Amino acid sequence: MVRERVVSQLQSLGWPIAAGLLIALLALLVFPDLRPEAMFSQPAPADGRSLSYANAVERAAPAVANIYTRKPLERQRHPLADHPFYRRFFRQSDSPQQERMQSALGSGVIIDERGYLLTNEHVIKGAEEILVWLQDGRETQAELVGTDPESDLAVLKIDMEGLTAIEVADPSLARVGDIVLAIGNPFGVGQTVTQGILSATGRYNLRISEYENFLQTDAAVNVGNSGGALVDIQGRLLGINTAILGEGDTSVGVSFAIPADSAMRSLREIIEHGRVVRGWLGLDARPMTPELASSLELESTEGVIITNIIEDSPAEQAGLVAGDVLTHIDNQSVGQGRQGMNQIATTPPGSEVTLRVLRDGRRLELTTTIGERPAPNS
Structure with missing residues (x-):
């Protein structure tokens, strides 16, 4: 008797179960993204290429510029230059000028389509001439709008059409472990992209600047990257690359960036007041x-x-x-x-x-x- 009741109940459930399975099969055919392998794995791009951050780079890279400066470099005066006997020999030498020019390089980020750029103050400090070289090959002179030495930031202005401004993210939402990209001009070789993770946030007491609240990353950052962009995988600005940790000028996997919100606050103050009001x-x-x-x-x-x-x-x-x-x-x-x-x-x-x-x-x-x-x- 019990067996007959169980069989009867299974038979009565047969149509609903069959209908449910049929609906599920149709859903998988119509919506392939619902398949388990699609839901729990990272799909490859449709063209068969491997996973890439190229889209993020395409968004951000046009807003990252190379910066070259010309700074006066004092030539050491010979200790005998003022001696009455030897003075005439120094006057007749082939190097009458006591100063020569030194080239320096760094990076900058276009923040506004009107031509405002952010870079580090130490990149342009003491410069007599500042040149900005864009990713598309165009080059122009830049005007120094103002600096904020206490946070090592500077604002430049260029007069050029068709500029691409970077999208700015909220760095307070970034998490340790997030993938980040550093874009800049290391060693003057040209625009370069390196990849790493966000290693830490809120770093201070590094004696780099007066106001410190750095993002730390292991993306390779070297000489020339200063003032460049640290971006997320959407190509949005997280910070301005500022310093590396190490005795030399080569990356050791520990670098620091000024958070984008702090940098933007300085930029707005400098544009409005010519300086940062604190x-x-x-x-x-x-x-x-x-x-x-x-x-x-x-x-x-x-x-x-x-x-x-x-x-x-x-x-x-x-x-x-x-x-x-x-x-x-x-x-x-x-x-x-x-x-x-x-x-x-x-x-x-x-x-x-x-x-x-x-x-x-x-x-x-x-x-x-x-x-x-x-x-x-x-």
């Missing part, structure tokens, strides 16, 4: 160490210990004193100091902020108005 508190501080935290009887190493307050600064007006431990700015942790420094720098002068500090075991909240950071040489 917020300023007016204090000196050092990171909290376990030893310092223990000596101050603190439970954590969160925050920075203030070592000096500049007179008439926003920090003094807030009531901060040396020995205070600054932990938060507007409810955001200052970390080991670099996060807080970058936060203040990007806060517009005139903005009111709340500072959370520890003083003699007490938690205090102080308010002040952000000032404008003085120019580096003032």
